[in-house]
Amino acid sequence: MGTEGWIYRLLVALAGITLILVAAYIVVIQDNRSIQAEVNQRQQFINQSIQLGRFSDMLIRALAAAAADGKDDKLRELLAKNGITINPKTGAPEREPAPAAGAPAPAGR
Numbered sequence: 624m625g626t627e628g629w630i631y632r633l634l635v636a637l638a639g640i641t642l643i644l645v646a647a648y649i650v651v652i653q654d655n656r657s658i659q660a661e662v663n664q665r666q667q668f669i670n671q672s673i674q675l676g677r678f679s680d681m682l683i684r685a686l687a688a689a690a691a692d693g694k695d696d697k698l699r700e701l702l703a704k705n706g707i708t709i710n711p712k713t714g715a716p717e718r719e720p721a722p723a724a725g726a727p728a729p730a731g732r
Contacts, residue, residue: 683707 690698
């Protein structure tokens with residue numbers, strides 16, 4: 624009876640551990656799904672941003688062409704306020720370089 628008693632207790636303990644592991648696995652799966660949904664939303668935002676960037680470039684080119692062809696000073700000023708200059712020879716827009724940030728502080732101890 625002594626040997627059968629501890630085998631029974633061992634099997635009950637293993638069954639309990641198995642149930643705990645199954646519950647933990649279910650929790651991890653649910654957490655993984657929520658993280659995957661968040662990653663998918665971020666990827667969709669990135670893809671849409673790329674598409675809007677292309678559209679923005681096309682719009683800038685069209686505005687620059689219209690400003691160059693029609694000699695529209697107000698449109699040139701609007702583009703210039705947003706950092707875009709028009710090449711007088713080709714009429715193509717050129718973005719002005721971003722202002723250089725100050726030199727980084729030397730790292731030292």
